[in-house]
Amino acid sequence: MTAITSIPNWNSTPARSPALATSRSEAPAVQRATPSTIVYLSPHSVSTSLSGTSALAWDSKAQDGVSALIATNVASRSLAGRFSGLGAALLTQFRGDVSNVSQSVQLSPAATPSSPYGISTAPPALHGQGDDKISLSITTKSGIEVKLALDNQNHGLAVQMSSSDELSDAERSALAGLAGAFQDAIDGMAEQPPSVRLAGLTQFEPAVLASVDLRAVIRLDTDPDRTQALDFHADGAQRKVSLSGPSGTASVSVDTSNLSGLGSPEQQARALANHLKQFDHAASRGRADAGLMTMFKEAFSGSTPMSGRHSRALPRAASGNWRPGTMLRSPGCWISARR
Template sequence: MTVISSAGNQALNTLVTTTKSLTAVSSAASQQQASTAQSAAVIIGQTDTTSPVYTITKPVLVWERSSSDLMSSKLASNFSNAGNASRFAGLGAALLERFTTDGSSYSQSVIKQTSASAATAAANVAAQSQLHTKADNQISLSIKTASGARVDITLGSGDDDLGVQVNVSKGTLSDADRKALAGLAEGFQKAIDGLTAQPPKLDLSGLTKFDSSVLSSVDLHATLGTTHTQTLDFHADANTRSVKSTGIAGTVDISVDMSKRALLGTENQQKQALNSYLKQINSAGNRGNADDSLMTMFKEAFTALNSNYGDTATTYKSRGSEPVYFSLTKTDKNMMTGLADFTASVTQTPVSSTNPMRPDETDTFSYQVSQASTITGTSTQDRNITQKQQSHLVASYHESLTPGLKLNLTSDRNSQNYLYYQIDDTAESTTSVQYHKGALVSASVDQSATNSTHIQKYVKGALESDITTPEITSKTTDLLGKLQSAWENNAPRMSFRDYLDHQTLPDLSGMVLMESDPAVLKNH
């Protein structure tokens, strides 16, 4: 930048002054390091002018503490990059891997200043504190150990700063604690890399793989960006898992109840059910014209929370005022999905600007799916098991009359050639199992699927057709009858109860899985 001043016919005179300074800055525990600062003052004007008109300043890097350790080197390397993906690369894993050799707290940050004297030591301390608690981009991991200790790890980044912090409180870490913490390093880093990717991903499976006898809970929180903020809240312990993520595309919200371990099936059974749900989620996304990146995040989170369950159980304790303990058999589990109970939803940010001529025609997508199980009765001999699966899709969107042609609706009626879809689908599957005096007396599954498609066709702004097409299918399957037929064909000489207890049973778990497509359910 050049500033020129003149007075009458006076001749221009130029003076260039260059100064160099080396500054050391102290903060935090009263010591900070500063890199060399260089400034050049360029003056163009009258010869009697002594104040600089324009100053070019080389930034100063202010460190929270001595920057000679490996973590500081990593920070220095990342700080030279732009974007959260590069800034946070490898930092999460490094902070957890540090527990292999050190179980103490740690804090480090680097702040860029435009002048060596731009801030006082007190101001630097305040800036560092904010960086560790409320940065523009912040990711924090909180872990509680079974012994009662707590570990809080924070990564913070802004345009001119980057910092990390490890805080160990409420106890000391045992060798087993430190090993378990280090074991989460890869999972934590994958979660960070996913969140900072474009578009973001929810890679959380590595944070569910921990020994609950050593680590009692794991929580991950993230807030990234200032204009279009992406947030994440993740929790996992022995009884619950949950994740909620909100961003510009929409919101993913999933909660899994891990407390009813007696209902969990085999690994193959769980994989079968998970694949079935993912297939229906794909179908819902395609049918409702959902945002691909949002649906990918939903499927990633759904898979992560419904994987790595750990040990199952055979006994279930009811939650009534007088708890009753029930023992479940392989026959019971054979007629369940094998997954833990859950509620899951994905909601896309509505778009009301697609059609300026009809702003009430909003592009929306909302999908909910859940499973809920109950075990009631007076004892194991007299017990009732109910497992209900449900889903609901509501969506609306615009589509061009010409396949493959991008829709561009304006206030010009000649552009108003399109189809407006409104989707409303529901599905349900309810499995009921009943025992009386130890004998299986009833087992069945009731399933239904309803699809409603409402299509309005507009040609040059005029409504040409308005059609609603419903599809409804329901069916009941006698699971007890299936078991009795297998008994009569394979082991008629033993009692039915002995057959159920000691023989290999036909796999009925696939028959109880919910089906959201009426045509598929009808022919299944």
């Protein structure tokens, strides 16, 4: 709620008249002292000012940090602004005792206020229905599955987080530890054009977490009817990334099951640079799309030995589908173009 409290002004210092204050040649007019006013802003008033003339229809009346962040983000016109900080805010909840979150908001015509964050009507059907979607699924070693989802539409924003069972303190800590990595992946995909930032998600605690899966489907500013999709999977044996969009498809697979004989970090870095150089040559010969090639190289680099602190691996396979006419094979990986 908005509270306004008036307190007397016991200091009767004369006040300048706005109309005369700009003239130094005339004496300032003396006005009667007026009471001071203290204004307290509630989330309702903040969300009302952010949304302009639009009312906010909320799924839940919960008053928490995630809801407050949504109230701020929904005013943004960019996807980066809509998703700003939300992934990290969700996973950070595991530092406390929260395991389940469900909230959505929709910009709607004026209605009757009843929510602490704005206007509450029938729950908007936004969960799982976004034009832009990012989801994260994490399975613990004990078999508990944690799911997170962010959905964005032109006139709404939704988030969900759930856990299939009670989590241990170690599991909560490991999940919260991925907050920055998840947000980094979100921020990359929310860029225009999208970029792939997965290195942080490969650095999960292998003694506590069994696997991490990320999926993103993002509308392109250049063509809102078309999307760029990303799928990522990492576990103790492999890492996989696949890309699909208007420019074509590409995939990377990294085998982490055999870590012997991979060489020193310096040797691995040289091997990575050699692979990237060969990809550039193959892309040039096959006239590959530059944007897709950039995302492919980002995905490849983020899945290689240099991206993870817990494991080292040799890239096993990579493939692309851009234009016919090119194929590259090298130790541990290959890239090809098909009709």
